[in-house]
Amino acid sequence: MPGILVVASALEGTLGRSALELVGGARTLAGPLGSKVSAALVGSGKALAGGPETLHRHGVETVYRCDQQALTAGQSDAALAAVDAVVKAAQPDVVLVGADTVGREVAPRLAYRLMAALATEVMSLAAEGQTILVRRQVYGGRAIATLAITSRPAVISVKPRTLDAPEPAPVPGRVEDVAVSIDPAALPTRVKEVQSQKAEVGLDDAQVVVGGGRGVGGPDGFKLLAQLAASLGGAVGSSRPPADEGWVPITWQIGQTGKSIRPNLYIAVGISGAAQHVAGVSGSRTIVAINKDPEAPIFSLAHLGLVGDYKQIVPALIERINAAKGA
Amino acid sequence: MNTIVCLKQVVDPELPQWDFAIDPATKRQVRTGKPLVISTYDENALELALQLKDKAGGKVTALTIGPAGEVKDAIRLALAMGADEAVVVDDATAPVLLGADKAAILAAAVKRIGTYDLVLTGCESADWVERSVAPFLAEALGAACVTFVTKLDPGQGSVTARRTSEEGFHVIEARLPAVMSVTSDESIRPRLPKVKDIMGAMRKPVQNWVRSDVAAEAVSSPVEVREVSVPQRTTKCEFLDGEPAQQAQALIEKLQSLKLI
Amino acid sequence: MYTKVDFALADEHRVVQAAAADFAAREIAPLAAELDHSGAFPRELIRKAADAGLLGMTVPEAYGGAGLDAVSYVVAQEELARASAGVQTIITVNNSLVCDPIVHFGSEAQRKRYLPALASGRSLGCYCLTEPSSGSDAMSLRTGARLEGESWILNGTKAFVTNAVEADVCLVYARSGPEPGAKGVSAFIVEKSFPGVRVGKVEKKLGIKCSSTAEIILENARVPKENVLGEIGQGGRIALGTLDGGRLGIAAQAVGIARASLDASRAYARERRQFGRVIGEFQAVQWMLADMATRIEAARLLMYRAAWLRSQDRPHAREASMAKLFASETAMWASHKAVQIHGGYGYIQEYPAERYFRDAKITEIYEGTSEVQRIIIGRSVVGPRS
Numbered sequence: 001m002p003g004i005l006v007v008a009s010a011l012e013g014t015l016g017r018s019a020l021e022l023v024g025g026a027r028t029l030a031g032p033l034g035s036k037v038s039a040a041l042v043g044s045g046k047a048l049a050g051g052p053e054t055l056h057r058h059g060v061e062t063v064y065r066c067d068q069q070a071l072t073a074g075q076s077d078a079a080l081a082a083v084d085a086v087v088k089a090a091q092p093d094v095v096l097v098g099a100d101t102v103g104r105e106v107a108p109r110l111a112y113r114l115m116a117a118l119a120t121e122v123m124s125l126a127a128e129g130q131t132i133l134v135r136r137q138v139y140g141g142r143a144i145a146t147l148a149i150t151s152r153p154a155v156i157s158v159k160p161r162t163l164d165a166p167e168p169a170p171v172p173g174r175v176e177d178v179a180v181s182i183d184p185a186a187l188p189t190r191v192k193e194v195q196s197q198k199a200e201v202g203l204d205d206a207q208v209v210v211g212g213g214r215g216v217g218g219p220d221g222f223k224l225l226a227q228l229a230a231s232l233g234g235a236v237g238s239s240r241p242p243a244d245e246g247w248v249p250i251t252w253q254i255g256q257t258g259k260s261i262r263p264n265l266y267i268a269v270g271i272s273g274a275a276q277h278v279a280g281v282s283g284s285r286t287i288v289a290i291n292k293d294p295e296a297p298i299f300s301l302a303h304l305g306l307v308g309d310y311k312q313i314v315p316a317l318i319e320r321i322n323a324a325k326g327a
Numbered sequence: 328m329n330t331i332v333c334l335k336q337v338v339d340p341e342l343p344q345w346d347f348a349i350d351p352a353t354k355r356q357v358r359t360g361k362p363l364v365i366s367t368y369d370e371n372a373l374e375l376a377l378q379l380k381d382k383a384g385g386k387v388t389a390l391t392i393g394p395a396g397e398v399k400d401a402i403r404l405a406l407a408m409g410a411d412e413a414v415v416v417d418d419a420t421a422p423v424l425l426g427a428d429k430a431a432i433l434a435a436a437v438k439r440i441g442t443y444d445l446v447l448t449g450c451e452s453a454d455w456v457e458r459s460v461a462p463f464l465a466e467a468l469g470a471a472c473v474t475f476v477t478k479l480d481p482g483q484g485s486v487t488a489r490r491t492s493e494e495g496f497h498v499i500e501a502r503l504p505a506v507m508s509v510t511s512d513e514s515i516r517p518r519l520p521k522v523k524d525i526m527g528a529m530r531k532p533v534q535n536w537v538r539s540d541v542a543a544e545a546v547s548s549p550v551e552v553r554e555v556s557v558p559q560r561t562t563k564c565e566f567l568d569g570e571p572a573q574q575a576q577a578l579i580e581k582l583q584s585l586k587l588i
Numbered sequence: 589m590y591t592k593v594d595f596a597l598a599d600e601h602r603v604v605q606a607a608a609a610d611f612a613a614r615e616i617a618p619l620a621a622e623l624d625h626s627g628a629f630p631r632e633l634i635r636k637a638a639d640a641g642l643l644g645m646t647v648p649e650a651y652g653g654a655g656l657d658a659v660s661y662v663v664a665q666e667e668l669a670r671a672s673a674g675v676q677t678i679i680t681v682n683n684s685l686v687c688d689p690i691v692h693f694g695s696e697a698q699r700k701r702y703l704p705a706l707a708s709g710r711s712l713g714c715y716c717l718t719e720p721s722s723g724s725d726a727m728s729l730r731t732g733a734r735l736e737g738e739s740w741i742l743n744g745t746k747a748f749v750t751n752a753v754e755a756d757v758c759l760v761y762a763r764s765g766p767e768p769g770a771k772g773v774s775a776f777i778v779e780k781s782f783p784g785v786r787v788g789k790v791e792k793k794l795g796i797k798c799s800s801t802a803e804i805i806l807e808n809a810r811v812p813k814e815n816v817l818g819e820i821g822q823g824g825r826i827a828l829g830t831l832d833g834g835r836l837g838i839a840a841q842a843v844g845i846a847r848a849s850l851d852a853s854r855a856y857a858r859e860r861r862q863f864g865r866v867i868g869e870f871q872a873v874q875w876m877l878a879d880m881a882t883r884i885e886a887a888r889l890l891m892y893r894a895a896w897l898r899s900q901d902r903p904h905a906r907e908a909s910m911a912k913l914f915a916s917e918t919a920m921w922a923s924h925k926a927v928q929i930h931g932g933y934g935y936i937q938e939y940p941a942e943r944y945f946r947d948a949k950i951t952e953i954y955e956g957t958s959e960v961q962r963i964i965i966g967r968s969v970v971g972p973r974s
Contacts, residue, residue: 074490074497076472099458101492105474108426108462108547117548118427120457138455138555139356140340142347145455146553154548160493188471188505192487193498204493208587232588246513250477251495259493265587275344286587288578289564295859297344304581305564306574316575321588324579345858403603519614520607522664523641523654529600 002035002152005092007083008055008063010043011102012073015051017165017204018098018158023058024166025125025158026096032127035093038062040086040178042079044071056173058166063175064090070182073194076105077187083110085180092153094132096125099157107157116153123162132156141255141279161204161260162283197251208234209263211254211281214241215270215291216310222248225269228314231321237261239277255280269310273298290314328385328481330376331440332410333433333448333460334369336393336401338362340453347557353423354555356454365401368449372509374517375479376447377409383481388440389413392432393421395535406528407520413533414440416541425455427547430463435541437468443504445486450475450508461508463546471501477512595889601659608664611640612671620672624943627797629754630675638709642668642679647687651703657899658833662840662891669844670851673947674798676844680837681750681799682706686713686759689775689830693818698777702757714755715834716746716778716804717827723748724960726761727770727824731806733762740764740776740811745788746804748954752787753800756780759830760806761823770824775817784809795946832905834955835912836898839891842915842951843884849919849926849944850880856930856939873929880922887915906968913961916951923948 004026008019019039026037039060041051044067052063064086070078079102087095087110095114097107099121111118122134132149134156149156184190203209210229212222222236229236236252243253254261255277266284270291271277278301281287289302290310299305306313339362348357365373376387389405391398395417402413416436418424424432437446446468451458458474465472478489482500490497491510501507509515520528567577582588597605615636623630637643645661647653656664661683669676687706690698705711722729731744742762749758757779764774778785788803818826854877857868867873894907923944927934934941952958 074492074499101475101490101497104458105462105472108459109466109472111427111547112463112466115545115548117550118459119550120426120459133553136456139347140453140456142344143349143356143555143557145354145555148551148553150551151548188502189473190500191497192500194492195496195498196494240511244511244513249495250491250512251493265582286582286585287562288582299564299566301562302564303562304578305566306578307566307568308571308574312571313574316572317578320575320579324583399599400602400606403599404606407603407607519611519640520603521640522604522607522611522645522656525600525603525607525641525660526649526655528603 002033003090003092004029004033004035004037004094004096005087005090006037006039006060007095007097007103007106008039008041008051009079009098009100009102010041010047010051011071011075011079013047015041015054016098016100018100018103018160019055020058020165021160021163022096022098022158023055023060025163027059027166027169029094029125029127029132033130033132036061038064038090038092040064040066040083040090042066042071042082044069052173052175057168057170059169059171061171061173062090063173064178065175066178066180068180068182070184070187072191074102074191075187076102077189078182078184080106080109081182082180084113086178087114089176089178095153095155097155097157099159103157107155111155114153114155116155117149117151118155119147119149120157121159122156123159125156125158125163137279140275141282142275159260161262197249203235203237203252203254203259203261206235207263208232208265209237209261210234210267210269211237211239211271212242212248212269213239213271213277215272216242216247217270219247221270221310224311224314228267228318231318232265234263234265239271239274268298268302269314271298272296273301328379328383328445329388329443330379330385330445330447331388331390331437331443332369332373332376333446334373334389334391334401334405335366335429335449335452336363336391336398337366337452337454339364340367349555349557354552355423358422363397363401365404366449366453368451368453368509368511370517371511371515372447372449373405373408373410374515375476375509377518379479379481380409385444386411388443390433390436390440392416392418392429394419402533403525403528404520406531407524408518412531414536415533416536416538418538425550426452426457426459427463427545430460430467431543431546432538432541433460434464434467434546435543436536437464439541445504446470446506448508450510458508461506465506467544467546468504468506471503471505472507473499473501473505474508475510476507477510478514479507597659597663600656601663604656604660605663605667607640608642608667611637611642612667616668616671616675620675621940621943623672623674623798625937629800630798633675634678634712635709637679643682643709644687644703644707645683647691647703647707651699651707653687653703653707658836658895659892659899662836662895665837665840666844666847669841670848672798673841673845674796676841677796677799678751680841681715682713684834684837685715685830686757688833689759689817689826690777692829693775693822693826697814698817702777706757711756712751712754713757713759714749714751714804716749716758716760718748719745720747724957726827727773729761729763729773731760731762733764733774733776738813740813740816742776742778742784742806742809742811744806746806748791748801749804750799750801752802752804753790758785758804759817760804761827764820764823767821771821773823773827774820775823775826776811777815777817778806778809778811782810794949795943796950831955832908833898835908836891836895838951838955839887839894839908839911839915842912842919842948843887843891845919845944845948845951846880846884846887846915846922849922849941850877850884852940852944853877853880853926853929856933876925876929880925883918883922887911887918890914906965909956909961909964912955913958913965916948916958919948919951
């Protein structure tokens with residue numbers, strides 16, 4: 001029976017959320033393709049704990065486990081070696097990889113080793129007979145390309161936070177430990193340092209996000225936006241120019257090279273609405289735009305628009321929100 | 328430290344929305360008559376290569392695939408910025424080739440160039456945004472691979488790179504030869520080509536090869552581009568007018584009614 | 589008989605154009621409005637322009653210049669002027685009115701001494717021809733020069749000198765002999781640091797505000813004999829030859845201003861909505877844009893041809909005059925229409941249209957007024973006096 005292998009990464013110390021998104025995507029394809037879903041659980045020691053159970057609970061019958069000391073944060077070479085070993089054991093037709101920092105290096109390299117068909121950064125998965133159809137953003141988010149994959153094996157990397165996590169669908173499962181020897185000293189790269197600049201409320205999970213653009217004018221303006229975000233229990237992000245200018249850390253950047261987010265509420269302040277940024281937020285349920293320029297492209301994306309100076313509007317908002325909370 | 332920088336020419340991504348159109352025949356952006364520029368992050372890669380040369384010496388080679396007539400200006404600019412030499416693989420089909428095909432040709436061209444320590448390219452192309460060329464190239468060349476790099480420090484037979492991650496950054500030490508892709512950073516501002524270096528640039532060596540000069544080997548299996556479409560926006564923006572205080576009040580009420588706050 | 593006519597810019601010209609446009613967009617454009625409001629000399633920006641090779645574009649590489657031809661020069665100057673006419677004024681004067689005459693008429697010693705500094709931006713040049721009582725009638729100038737031992741002693745006042753405040757090197761025309769008119773005039777390379785040289789009244793202008801315009805006052809200024817440019821009595825010829833190149837620089841400035849006016853008008857016409865549609869769809873506006881575009885193309889072609897002739901070392905006085913005349917009148921017309929298209933916003937300083945309008949006016953005046961250009965062209969059309 002053909003198989004879809006999901007790469008469930010535990011490199012960061014625990015099973016990442018992308019694993020479940022991929023399982024959801026795999027399950028969408030499994031029915032139409034007549035395939036079984038399995039997972040490659042890669043990590044080291046304690047990071048793997050609970051992983052198989054979580055995967056079984058969401059419908060993955062076979063978990064191929066790879067436990068190696070070298071499988072830690074940022075170690076793409078080790079991850080590639082581990083996934084390669086699992087692929088040899090599982091012989092899947094399709095491999096799904098999350099396009100995170102490591103995944104986006106692993107996917108093409110795995111495709112090379114397998115001479116597989118490759119599609120990267122996809123936002124949706126569907127099947128048409130035995131053809132896999134994927135959609136991905138191109139031209140800075142201005143257009144959507146639909147790719148059709150007929151050959152096997154196929155390696156597909158999925159853009160984080162674009163697929164929904166699946167509903168639980170417990171199945172009795174088994175774990176197969178895959179033997180592979182990864183000598184850290186023999187790897188071409190060595191991870192010397194891993195630095196996290198985690199914000200208080202993560203941009204990835206926040207239900208409310210306030211984003212600032214070039215119109216914010218400088219780092220001070222972002223302090224005001226942070227206050228607004230805090231009053232709404234949300235996170236702050238930015239379009240590319242503030243990150244490029246150094247007004248905000250690069251991890252705040254939303255958009256093509258930055259993150260994609262899908263909060264319930266996205267408030268864009270001083271953001272013109274260039275395609276690249278829009279691509280990162282277009283999945284938001286409600287978009288509010290605050291901008292001095294009534295002709296700014298962001299207003300053709302936003303649901304609610306406020307034309308004016310954010311330096312006057314945002315304090316007024318913060319005041320009213322805090323008043324309503326106090327009441 | 329000898330560096331090869333892979334550059335791709337794309338239709339200017341800053342073109343206004345009304346000037347953006349997909350050609351149904353090629354399933355790519357309409358290119359005829361549009362201004363062409365070096366892909367954004369490829370420029371960053373070139374700048375980083377030049378910064379490395381300023382620091383540690385060595386040679387910078389600009390490599391591109393494209394219709395020779397089209398890429399001429401991009402190559403001259405790269406040479407005027409400081410690249411020492413250029414290689415052009417003349418291929419009229421280049422504008423429609425996907426990352427895998429590009430990587431195959433680039434790998435063959437790099438092998439033919441021969442001596443290098445580092446191959447740099449942009450983390451993603453401004454048009455197709457696949458992020459696949461650098462990893463494919465690394466495999467095809469048997470080189471180390473680090474993507475989304477913002478800083479580089481040469482070492483002995485190795486290079487230490489700072490890679491952007493979702494939470495922050497990683498510091499990676501990579502053995503040479505290595506293939507790295509470069510992203511944006513405050514410290515990477517592509518230098519302006521000096522008008523005074525343009526005459527000199529016209530005299531720097533440019534090798535012109537054709538596709539058949541490089542024996543490209545496939546790096547993956549082909550994928551079909553079914554369709555490229557421009558999504559139509561259907562949202563109609565509701566404007567909340569008045570003084571800032573009134574706007575704020577109206578917004579709060581609207582969001583409350585939508586149960587968003 | 590077939591004539592090969594090629595309207596395409598050569599590789600070298602296109603690359604120079606791209607580099608100049610890049611520089612203008614990145615370095616000049618963000619400062620343009622502020623420089624106009626403050627009128628402050630953009631010292632740091634001029635240093636960067638010098639670094640990029642923009643201050644000595646046609647100076648041979650042997651003397652530290654970029655070694656480019658006249659077509660590259662006008663193509664680049666047009667891009668710079670599009671971003672800021674004021675900044676480009678500073679740059680074009682250095683190139684056309686100071687570097688050029690030293691290249692063409694200077695001795696080897698003078699070239700070696702002054703060109704590297706002028707091309708690299710270590711020195712800035714200015715051109716001292718006009719006086720309070722001699723403008724269009726340039727050769728009626730009264731600044732005197734008399735030989736005293738190993739030095740020439742200069743006395744007089746030069747007016748409307750661009751870059752006067754910041755310049756280190758002044759190209760000064762003075763009457764060195766008893767012959768009336770041009771024959772009695774000589775050109776001198778005068779360093780600001782020579783005794784007796786000082787800056788006089790600094791003028792406030794309608795436009796091109798960030799370039800300084802002031803008097804240069806010579807009071808028994810002591811100029812070494814070696815600093816005579818060319819021969820004694822050759823001043824008239826040098827002035828004439830220099831103005832050909834200078835007019836090309838101003839033609840480029842005018843084309844740049846006109847293009848900026850068109851670009852701003854087009855963008856505004858695409859965004860501004862009245863009566864339910866963008867105003868760019870109304871015939872009245874469209875026709876203004878059509879006329880702007882047509883005149884700009886014509887001005888550019890005149891400019892390219894004159895520059896091409898110059899690059900081929902062919903006579904080009906008439907063509908340079910035509911280019912300057914037509915381009916400057918185009919700039920005035922186009923910037924005027926730009927203000928009109930912008931409506932009320934065309935009068936407001938937050939929008940660039942009014943700056944283009946104010947900057948354009950000088951192009952019809954300096955380096956030979958439009959009236960003087962018509963005299964030159966007219967004489968060339970009618971032919972020699974009978």
